[in-house]
Amino acid sequence: MPRKNPGPPCIVCQKPSVARHLCETHYSRWRHHGDAFKVTRPDDWGDRNKHPLNHAWRGTKRVAEGREDRWDDFYAFLEDVGERPEGDFHLKRLDPRKPFGPDNFFWFERATRPELTEDREWRALQQRKWRAKNPVRSKGYDLKKSFGISLEDYAERLVKQNGVCAICHRKDKSRSLAVDHCHTTRKIRGLLCTPCNRSLGAFGDSVERLQSAIRYLEASR
Secondary structure, three states, rough: OOOOOOOEEEOOOOEEOOOOOEOHHHHHHHHHHOOOOOOOOOOOHHHHOOOOOOHHHHOOOOOOOOOOOHHHHHHHHHHHHHOOOOOOOEEEEEOOOOOOEOOEEEEEOOOOOOOHHHHHHHHHHHHHHHHHHOHHHHHHHHHHHHOOOOHHHHHHHHHHHHOOOOOOOOOOOOOOOEEEEEOOOOEEEEEEEHHHHHHHHHOOOOOOHHHHHHHHHHHHH
16 A cells, blocks of 8 residues: 655655665665665566576476586576477486586476377276276275285175274274285284274374373373
């Protein structure tokens, strides 16, 4: 909101001042740099900012390894990389352990051809349709892939547990019981409801932490 009573003219540009006899622009420079006359942007900043490779140049500084000092000069960067090839290309490093530089870059083309994208989307759609029509076979496939057990193995365990969670002895109303396994040995331990399965994961399957939690709860009674 503009001031009702503008201050005296700025001592630099004669615009209305906001503080210390400086306009908003020069007062901001003084606050940040201690010098109202200091210009941080180069003279060609506007042209550089509009250059089609400006975004690629700024991206070379975002990687953890950074870029070589030579590429701090935008025009040295342009001289080294040349023009971007036609297509969807972006800069990558030949050696990802080293910073970007004249000898450590190449133009990489992304796989974004329309026919490939459409093919992936079509196959994903067909897979979702198949899984919706074949939920039992789909579950059997997932069990075999993730845990190495069949639907029959799962059903047998479910019967032994009377259809309830092995920890809280309740049914999971929202979904079928999850297969719980040891992440170290991959051994199947039982079938758990969602809350119990997530709780074990939150405790990192640590017996010591679980026992400590029990002592904590007993002490607070």
